[in-house]
Amino acid sequence: MLAYALKRIALALGILATVMFIMFAAVFLVPGNPARAALGPRATPEMLDKLTREMGLDQPYHVQVWNFFANALTGNLGTDVISNRPVAHEIWEVLPNTVILCAVALGWAFLLAVPLGCLAVLKRGSLWDRALGIFSVSVISLPYYVIAIYALVLFAVKLNWFPALGDGDGTWASYLNALVLPAFALGFTWVGYLARLVRASMLDVAGENHIRTARAFGVPERRIVTHHMLRAAIIPVLSLVFVSLGWLLSSAVVIEAIFSRPGIGQLVTKAVALRNYPVVMGCVLAMTAVYVAMTVIADIVIARIDPRIRDAFRGA
């Protein structure tokens, strides 16, 4: 188990280092100086020289890479070339906002999707099951940002129930009020996705011996579905959810841009438009690290719950 965990963590760190290494190489290889891009066309040569030195761009490539990794390990991600503040600080400030948005979106989607999936299994083959299938496929394929914008037009602009922009004026009530629309739009896709996952995983275990035994003993179908099938189906569902978290983070970036909600998404989209490299690199490192860490945790937890995965590793 420990060997498995260590190997998974080592692989994750390797991937993270490679991501940063490739990004560094790409910035280095592409013509155009990042300092010039940050300063814009009206920069004087002196300003350019100064910023180039400050960003360490006058150093040889291997020194730059070494410095970046050494700094990143101590939590220093460089300085924002526009606001002159430490990048790590800026990310730390907005990260909770993004995490809250993702968690609330995933939470409400999960609470709705599990009963929907159970219902589909209970009435499998019925019109209801079919309708849920079509609903799931539709919301998975619909672009979530179109849903976000339509929701914004209807509930914020026409009906004026919720604010269209920002994250409230500082009070808890206004914060929650401003969270409703973004969390709704972000979670909407997941209702379909999770309901489909729950249904498929439950049908996977439907033919297993303990389910048949329960049925032979006359356990009511509802109890079989909610107690026995759901329990067995939850592991594959959770593992797939963890693997899809990158998708959730991606959507959160666009949702934050739409609702002008402070968060990593807003930070990074603004930085990309201004070609503010240190911020872009810092955000990518932070979000990739979060995502990779999540998948590692999921793998280890699942290996712990399900001995078959552990044994498969030992046999390999």
Next chain:
Amino acid sequence: MRSGARELWRAMRRDPMCLFGLILVLVTLSAALFAGFIAPYDPVKIDVANKFAGISAEHWLGTDHLGRDTLSRVIFGARVAMGIALSSILIAAGIGLFFGLLAGYGPRWLDNIILFIFDTLSSVPLILLALTIIAIAGAGTFTLVFVIIIVSVPTYGRLVRSQTLSLRRAEFILAEQSMGAGLLRILGVHLLPNVLGPLVIMVSMDIPTVVALEAALSYLGLGVKPPTPSWGAMLFDGYTNLRSSALPVIAAGLPLVIATLGFTFFGEALRDALDPKLKKGVM
């Protein structure tokens, strides 16, 4: 393939959603192909005196903040969306096919390297990977195509790799090898036709995702440059002028809904008809 077409026709009669999907796909594709004939106005012609016009006989979907006819822009937007999506997906499928075959049939160390690169690319959340490339290369249509290729290659490559791996020990391949068939013959004549089917299905199911990605990036101002009518950019223009009129932003969302739903329903039916083994799949 003939029996596949018959299967598809049968599926279509059995499943109304497939027919519905096919109709939406045809609408989108014909808008893209015949935009010049269908669109009532020039999509980039500005008529400021007539801005934010409502729905009327002249302007079926009204006009935007510069007085441009929204319907014409929606129709020409199909050409942009389909052009970018289809070209980048085809290139990505080609590259994925190459590296997938290489990883699946080549030596173990090469397989490990290629797999590690695929893993690395897919460990960066999609939009962030796209944003990184755009930050480095600058926004524009070419960068957009490049971004879609980079994010799609790992998925296609992995599919081809696993197909190849499962086939390389198959008896008919061993027979060919023992009769002294060359590498190119085994790859081109035996493996390629067998991996192509699943790849085609996956590519067709990927079209809505790519259309949505292109529009998302154009919405963020990092994709297709104005005044080119891209659905994502139209969505952004409409959103910015939301307080003046909600019609442009609602109209810009509609083609995205039509295209993504159409290609998804059609793709699902295609998959079920052509590859019953995948029917149980979740996505």
